[in-house]
Amino acid sequence: MAAQNLPLAKALNESLRKALETDPKVVLMGEDIGKLGGVFRITDGLQKDFGEERVIDTPLAESGIVGTAIGLALRGYRPVVEIQFDGFVFPAYDQIVTQLAKMHARALGKIKMPVVIRIPYGGGIGAVEHHSESPEALFAHVPGLKVVSPSNSSDAYWMLQQAIQSDDPVIFFEPKRRYWDKGEVDTEAFPGPLHKARTVREGTDLTLVAYGPMVKVCVEAAAAAAEEGKSIEVLDLRSMSPIDFDAIQASVEKTRRLVVVHEAPVFYGSGAEIAARITERCFYHLESPVLRVGGFHAPYPPARLEEEYLPGLDRVLDAVDRSLAY
Amino acid sequence: MTVESTAARKPRRTSGSKRASATTATAKKAAKAGAQNVTPEQVQLLTPEGKRVEHPDYSIDLSPEELRGLYRDMVLTRRFDAEGTTLQRQGELGLWASLLGQEAAQIGSGRATREDDYVFPTYREHGVAWTRGVDPVNLLGMFRGVNHGGWDPNSNNFHLYTIVIGSQTLHATGYAMGVAKDGADSAVIAYFGDGASSQGDVMEAFNFGAVYNAPVVFFCQNNQWAISEPTEKQMRVPLYQRAQGFGFPGVRVDGNDVLACLAVTKAALERARRGEGPTLIEAFTYRMAAHTTTDDPTRYRQDEEREAWEAKDPILRLRTYLEAEGLADEAFFQELEEEGEKLGKHVREAVRAMPDPDVMAIFENVYADGSALVDEERAQFAAYQASFSTVSDSGSAAGEAK
Secondary structure, three states: OOEEEEEHHHHHHHHHHHHHHHOOOEEEEEOOOOOOOOOOOOOOOHHHHHOOOOEEEOOOOHHHHHHHHHHHHHOOOEEEEEOOOHHHOHHHHHHHHHHHOOHHHHOOOOOOOOOEEEEEEOOOOOOOOOOOOOOHHHHHOOOOOEEEOOOOHHHHHHHHHHHHHOOOOEEEEEEHHHOOOEEEEEOOOOOOOOOOOEEEEOOOOEEEEEOOOHHHHHHHHHHHHHHOOOOEEEEEOOEEEOOOHHHHHHHHHHHOOEEEEEEEEOOOOHHHHHHHHHHHHHOOOOOOOOEEEEEOOOOOOOHHHHHHHOOOHHHHHHHHHHHHHO | OOOOOOOOOOOOOOOHHHHOOOOOHHHHHHHHHOOOOOOOOOEOOEOOOOOEOOOOOOOOOOOHHHHHHHHHHHHHHHHHHHHHHHHHHOOOOOOOOOOOOOHHHHHHHHHHOOOOOEEEOOOOOHHHHHHOOOOHHHHHHHHHOOOOOOOOHHHHOEOOOOOOOOHHHHHHHHHHHHHHHHOOOOOEEEEEEOOHHHOHHHHHHHHHHHHOOOOEEEEEEEOOEEOOEEHHHOOOOOHHHHHHHHOOOEEEEEOOOHHHHHHHHHHHHHHHHOOOOOEEEEEEOOOOOOOOOOOOHHHOOOHHHHHHHHOOOHHHHHHHHHHHOOOOOHHHHHHHHHHHHHHHHHHHHHHHHOOOOOHHHHHOOOOOOOOHHHHHHHHHHHHHHHOOOOOOOOOOOOOOOO
């Protein structure tokens, strides 16, 4: 298999298959990931091919899943855990924050925690409560965790490979509303480093920074702005912890304007971190304040309102206009 | 081997001390008959008076040397523990969690483990650490505030102390799942307290252990008090009986009887090795000291309770037995006294010599693979630190990396 056109979900499935084939220490754990193949079918067919010892259906207990994954990692395994939905990760939050993130430091580096926690996240699929959230900032704030999110099929395949190979715990946020988007995946091409941002579209007037589900919206916004003669650069951050500030800085030094877009609430979100650091780094380059577009300081709304809540083309373009107006 | 009471129990309002009466033939009969059982049967092989008794399910035959070894372990562990308390009072340690009174539970269970078994402790398992050959000085680093653990868990198959209550029971279960996957015949033991039994993680560990038939032994030291909360505020059903609901055996053992703790834990570990899954052991014991050195037990418990438990002292009862049976002479006790002095001196000196970590250690071991963010903050802080020792010609503000 070399280059293929795959939906993002299938790219993840192929990536997990490759990891299971390559390293006998890789085990998958989660609710319904066996015969059902996961509620989004990301693990489809894997238990059939690798057995119940490698693809483990677990009791419905998120803390138990992550806590036992930590024990398996201590025994030399590389567990890849599936949390069914974003809002269900919180019963495991204690294990992730107080144990998984700190074990390496607590042992002065003598043990490693190669655990990946896959979380389908974000809105846009008309789900009920707790199925549409974007809690990435809550994890990125925790030292010891790495937090990433692919936006396309190729990154989904390769970033998951890299996350599994990492000796650090990685929270792997999967943009669930992009699961069915197709894209080219070259399974032999050498991937870029996990934590490097990617320039999706070159531009000179303003930089849009996004990750995960919002990259597509930003690319569409840039295309729409181009029709009005505006040249917008789009960066796909790929990693929320650490953040490739060098890439953002280089782009902002060129365009002099920055808008950060994410689904999560703006307040205390990753956009705040980016705005603060880039203001420090690029104060004399900036022509306008760094603007943020994202969710509100309110619970994720019922599905009938989510199109208003989620940043769409118009809200992104409005921020672009406000930035350019300075 | 399951020892359980089928009788429904009323909520208890009496103090913990009244619950620990020795096993009697009557109680055994009552439990077996399923009659109202006021004192759950507990395995005991050595009475508080130092008399050997037999138990139908747990026999143990130790050589005089092995018996003296258990005594030595308990005495030295108590000595080490006393040094911990003293060093805290002298300001050498920020905190100390004493195990006073729990020596038999820890030494008995710890000595039941095999070298290739793996131990997941709380933060009070100094005696278990001793049985695993962990240098006791290693245990003091976190209490002195120079690290958060620091030892290599794989050196002695003794995991780091875990402070969040009950978390480690899940780590132990996951580790045991890995042992089973590897086809190894070693076993895993997870320590926790009566307070931790109220935590969801412990329930989840029981369930995962049962579902995956993991070779894990859950060893609860029920020391009657979760800081100021008595067991009556934690549970309505005797702890060991919970195992039944998860599908594995539970047994209550006299936690102040080192022989019983050894025998019961050994049986449970062997059961795990045979692939028969988890066991819950409730070691019924008593925390003689405070929860930690910041705690004041006089605010919540009576002197009489402690006095009642002092009569069941684990060290005293084994000494009585050794002396009565002529298994140890005066020279042995004298030598042990001297050994304790030496241990105390070693610990005191080692703690005082323990250096503060280098300030840049803050940035070490955050990530195994490194992180650009940590690198950036490390460089900024190093520059800030350096600004105090060099004369700046530029007058630039301290702390700026660029």
